Amino acid sequence: MDAEAQENFTEFVENRSSALLKTAVLLSGGDRHAAEDLLQNALIKAAGRWHRIEEPEPYVRQVLYRQQVSRWRLKWPRRELSVAAPPESPVRHGADDGPGAADLRIVMRAALARLTARQRTVLVLRYFEDLPEADVARLLGCSVGTVRSTTHRSLARLRGLAPELAALGPADAEQQPSRDFSPMEVRP
Numbered sequence: 001m002d003a004e005a006q007e008n009f010t011e012f013v014e015n016r017s018s019a020l021l022k023t024a025v026l027l028s029g030g031d032r033h034a035a036e037d038l039l040q041n042a043l044i045k046a047a048g049r050w051h052r053i054e055e056p057e058p059y060v061r062q063v064l065y066r067q068q069v070s071r072w073r074l075k076w077p078r079r080e081l082s083v084a085a086p087p088e089s090p091v092r093h094g095a096d097d098g099p100g101a102a103d104l105r106i107v108m109r110a111a112l113a114r115l116t117a118r119q120r121t122v123l124v125l126r127y128f129e130d131l132p133e134a135d136v137a138r139l140l141g142c143s144v145g146t147v148r149s150t151t152h153r154s155l156a157r158l159r160g161l162a163p164e165l166a167a168l169g170p171a172d173a174e175q176q177p178s179r180d181f182s183p184m185e186v187r188p
Contacts, residue, residue: 001050009050013043016057023061026124027068029113038067061129065139068121111162119154126151 001009017039024035024042042063046056053059112120125136126147133151137144 001047005050009047012056016060017043020057020060020064023124023129024064026112026128027064027121029115029117029120030109031113038064041067062139065121065125068117069140071117107162107164111158114161115154115157119150119157122147122150123154123158 020042021035021039024039025032028034028038042060045063046053046060049059050056112123115123121140122136125131125139126133131139133144133147137147140147
């Protein structure tokens with residue numbers, strides 16, 4: 001990599017790594033160490049092809065998704081560990097977050113961590129990344145129908161795993177950006 005390309009890559013990493021890490025944390029079920037590994041591997045792959053990449057962020061995000069898919073397709077997958085405490089460094093949100101927003105994020109993150117990697121990946125792509133079903137299907141290498149059924153089952157399981165989301169009430173959820181909390185449409 002020449003000096004200019006290296007400078008561009010370094011600038012990209014400095015500017016976009018926190019947003020990419022946020023997505024990686026969601027994809028890895030709240031496991032920050034696994035998310036850092038996921039992001040680091042994606043950035044390594046991007047660095048090797050940097051001179052050929054026209055749009056770096058979509059490229060790195062696609063590498064993140066595909067690596068996560070590869071993890072849950074492994075014959076001997078790593079076992080996930082559910083923890084009661086939130087990750088060691090919370091994601092910073094806007095100053096307008098109400099007091100219930102932190103509770104909502106903790107409950108949502110814990111519930112997402114208890115989903116399978118495939119279910120979590122589909123929900124993150126559909127609701128956090130706000131991708132249409134066709135794009136999710138293309139990224140995951142499956143049909144649109146599979147994405148729809150996995151989304152439906154994942155949301156049902158999420159509701160079952162975290163009934164406490166209903167206790168937070170719809171007013172708390174309405175205060176939050178819909179992009180962050182769309183999959184939690186809990187009906188009493």
